Amino acid sequence: MQRSLYLSLPAALILILCLVSSGCVQLQQPSPATSDARQNLPPAYIRSQLQDLSGNAIQDAGIPGMQIEVLTPQWRWNSAAGNASPITGEPAQPGMRFLIASVSKTFTSVAVLKLAEEKKLSLDDPIDRWLEPGLVARIPNGHAITVRQLLDHTSGIADYNETAINLQEVNDPDTPVPYQAGLDMGLKDSPLYPPGTNYTYSNVNYILLTLIVDKAAGVPYEDYATRNILVPAGLNETFFQHTNHIPGPHMRATMPAGDGTFLDYTDCYIQFDRGAGDIVSTAADLNRFHRALRTGKLISKQSLALMETPTPQSKKAGYGLGYAKAVIPPANVTVIGHTGGYPGSFTFWYYLPEQDTYVTWNLNGMGGTSQAGVTDIRSAITRYLK
Numbered sequence: 348m349q350r351s352l353y354l355s356l357p358a359a360l361i362l363i364l365c366l367v368s369s370g371c372v373q374l375q376q377p378s379p380a381t382s383d384a385r386q387n388l389p390p391a392y393i394r395s396q397l398q399d400l401s402g403n404a405i406q407d408a409g410i411p412g413m414q415i416e417v418l419t420p421q422w423r424w425n426s427a428a429g430n431a432s433p434i435t436g437e438p439a440q441p442g443m444r445f446l447i448a449s450v451s452k453t454f455t456s457v458a459v460l461k462l463a464e465e466k467k468l469s470l471d472d473p474i475d476r477w478l479e480p481g482l483v484a485r486i487p488n489g490h491a492i493t494v495r496q497l498l499d500h501t502s503g504i505a506d507y508n509e510t511a512i513n514l515q516e517v518n519d520p521d522t523p524v525p526y527q528a529g530l531d532m533g534l535k536d537s538p539l540y541p542p543g544t545n546y547t548y549s550n551v552n553y554i555l556l557t558l559i560v561d562k563a564a565g566v567p568y569e570d571y572a573t574r575n576i577l578v579p580a581g582l583n584e585t586f587f588q589h590t591n592h593i594p595g596p597h598m599r600a601t602m603p604a605g606d607g608t609f610l611d612y613t614d615c616y617i618q619f620d621r622g623a624g625d626i627v628s629t630a631a632d633l634n635r636f637h638r639a640l641r642t643g644k645l646i647s648k649q650s651l652a653l654m655e656t657p658t659p660q661s662k663k664a665g666y667g668l669g670y671a672k673a674v675i676p677p678a679n680v681t682v683i684g685h686t687g688g689y690p691g692s693f694t695f696w697y698y699l700p701e702q703d704t705y706v707t708w709n710l711n712g713m714g715g716t717s718q719a720g721v722t723d724i725r726s727a728i729t730r731y732l733k
Contacts (some may be wrong), residue, residue: 372709389422399421406618412439414598415708416630418638425631430600431711444597444627446585446617447694451626453654455553456498456669457640458560458572460650468563470653470668477559486555487538494559496542497552498668499658502538506549507532507619513690516615520591525614526554540707546660550623553669557622558649568622580639591616593627596726598711600691612690624687633707637684641698655683659660678733 412429429438460469468477474492475483483489488503496502507529516524533551540547557568564571569587573580577585589613601609617625628636638647654670665672672683684697693710 350600360540370543378414383417383713384421385423387422389419389424393422393702395587409712411601411712412598412709413443413708413710414439414443414630414707416440418632418634418705420477420703432611433712434599434603434611437599439598439711440596442584442596442631444593444595444602444629445625445694445711446588446593446613446623446689446692447626447628447687447696447709448689448692449550450628450633450685450694450696451620451622451687452553452637452669453640453685453696454572454576454626454682455556455560455568455622457554457576457645459494459498460646460654460668462560462563462571464647464650466555466679468494468559469500474555474559474572475678477562480556482558485534487534488542492542494556495668497556497559499546499661499666500548500552501543501546501658501660502549503538503542503547504546504549504551504555505533505536505539505547506551509550512619513612513615515610516619517610520615524593524619525537526557526619526621530554542598544660546662546666547663548664548666553623554621560622576636576645579644580636582628582632583635585626585632585636587625588627589616589618589625597627598709599713600689602691603712610690610693612692617689624689630709633694637696637698637705637707680733 350651393488402608409483410429411433412427412431414427416423416425419425423443427443431437431439431443457706459468459470463470468607471495472494473485473490474494474497475490478486478489486492486504492502492504497504509529512524515703516522523683530551533549533554539545554637560568572587576582593613597613600612602612604610641651643651654668655672656667657665657672658667661671663673669685670683671685672681674681680702681700682697683700684695686696687694692713695706695708698704699706
């Protein structure tokens with residue numbers, strides 16, 4: 348479900364390129380200037396420059412459609428391009444919801460950091476303090492793994508077979524695969540190494556974190572996160588997706604089937620991914636969440652610093668506590684955030700600290716985009732943002 352920051356910024360920039368592509372874009376309606384400059388539309392010359400960059404990029408990349416919002420200190424641009432569904436041809440519209448996949452992990456991390464601030468747990472607690480003894484007995488090295496090592500993926504716990512689960516659900520979308528199934532898969536293949544000695548991205552770490560939040564908070568993870576993240580951040584279009592239906596206008600998560608048709612994964616249950624990828628949101632809400640996170644509305648600056656400090660074991664991945672940092676060449680633009688992908692839904696969520704800019708975009712398919720094309724687009728847009 349994770350996508351490398353090095354690969355995802357270019358993809359995000361494809362979205363920017365395609366925002367205003369003639370004939371395939373739905374733009375946000377102009378609104379009056381407000382006291383918050385971030386809510387103004389960009390000036391005409393910026394819109395013109397983005398139009399010059401866009402051309403037919405979305406068609407060339409083979410991407411059905413996208414959602415995007417760019418939020419700078421001076422303006423906000425929320426747009427959509429292409430089709431919400433390549434099957435029906437429904438156009439993408441600004442504000443459509445989508446599966447955010449692994450960007451959900453940052454929500455889980457914030458919930459854990461909030462509980463630590465409330466003195467209800469410690470990041471250095473061994474997980475056997477919070478998990479049921481029967482479950483701990485099934486976790487290799489369960490008595491030695493800490494909460495922090497789940498957050499930064501250094502626990503040595505293996506991931507589940509996401510491809511197998513996705514195929515099972517697309518073939519039988521009315522039968523949910525519970526999170527216990529993914530948990531069982533990961534534990535069966537563990538340990539990969541002693542805790543703290545290496546880094547392996549594993550969704551199972553975050554499933555375990557939700558069980559810890561359940562116990563430490565005294566309420567289900569979803570309730571705690573809603574009260575302490577979604578509500579204070581004003582995320583009115585964001586929710587936990589534990590049924591096989593996304594209400595309201597939304598992007599369809601589709602992938603080519605290889606025979607000219609598409610497989611539609613949108614209505615699959617995602618109960619198997621509790622805390623690791625089970626949230627539906629919009630580009631605007633995700634930028635709102637990111638801004639609330641970075642301006643101290645959700646956790647302290649000290650906790651944020653812990654989140655964004657990469658663990659040495661993650662090396663080039665730059666992964667901290669549910670949050671990652673990278674420097675994108677050739678303009679050497681620093682990005683901080685997370686990425687995530689389900690079949691047919693790829694979300695990219697970044698803060699650019701040097702520009703004080705938030706960027707979120709979602710693609711409902713990667714199509715035939717080549718690495719060379721992605722690199723070219725990345726170069727052009729990162730230079731522009733720089």
